[in-house]
Amino acid sequence: MSTVSPQDDEFLESKSGIYRGLVRVEQALAILLLVTLFLLIIIQVTARHGFSAPISGTEELARFTFIWFTFIAASFVAARRKHIIVQLYGGGGTGRLIAAIEVFAYTIVIAVSIAMVIGGFLMVQSTWNISSPGTGLPYRFVYSALPIGFALIALHASLNLVLALRHPEQFVGKKDIETAGL
Secondary structure (H helix, E strand, O other): OOOOOOOOOOHHHHHOHHHHHHHHHHHHHHHHHHHHHHHHHHHHHHHHHHOOOOOOOHHHHHHHHHHHHHHHHHHHHHHOOOOOOOOOOOOOOOHHHHHHHHHHHHHHHHHHHHHHHHHHHHHHHHOOOOEOOOOOOEHHHHHOHHHHHHHHHHHHHHHHHHHHHHOHHHHOOOOOOOOOOO
């Protein structure tokens, strides 16, 4: 059995079964939403161009599915530390310098995520009694993706922040400028 080190993407998942379950649910939900989005678009195009009989609401449902997919997939990517990062240093930095940059970046991500959770809740409240015209689906269900997605991103960023503080050695030689975040 191999050991998982702090620099591995699945390190946090190896430490907690609950966290591993959360990340797996995010992954499965993102896959399900992507497949659903693909099928909705195929149905929409086939009905419209193949049978000249568009199905009402499929375009709107595809758009709502895309919104949910975006935020759930973003939280999964944050959990696996595969997000796009910008290298603020010219390379050659020590593990502590790179860890300090990571700590700064995660702090910004957490602050922005918390602001977006608050903004998302306000958006959900403002659309509470409004339904979409095509599907009749309440917008509160659609726009709940925003606070839920950003809350998950804030959770993952917080755990990654703790990981960066406890294990600065994980950053030595881990990421180079050309392949950072990929």
